[in-house]
Amino acid sequence: MKKPYYIDFPQEAFEGQMHRYRCAICKEETTTINGKLSGHLPTCEYRLALERAGYEAVGSSVKSNCCEADDFD
Numbered sequence: 001m002k003k004p005y006y007i008d009f010p011q012e013a014f015e016g017q018m019h020r021y022r023c024a025i026c027k028e029e030t031t032t033i034n035g036k037l038s039g040h041l042p043t044c045e046y047r048l049a050l051e052r053a054g055y056e057a058v059g060s061s062v063k064s065n066c067c068e069a070d071d072f073d
Contacts, residue, residue: 005035009046
């Protein structure tokens with residue numbers, strides 16, 4: 001199974017910074033995670049639970065219908 005974005009993980013704010021968040025489990029910053037399951041650490045309990053449920057962590061296996069900005073003149 002695949003989801004377009006994995007954003008339902010528990011988050012916490014960085015101390016003293018209003019707009020920076022990270023995964024409450026693996027402590028990876030949300031900008032690093034970027035909505036991808038593979039953005040979490042391989043040991044992250046959130047990622048492991050979804051992988052056990054049948055979700056895929058490898059973003060490269062997801063075929064996108066989008067195109068690159070370089071594809072246009």
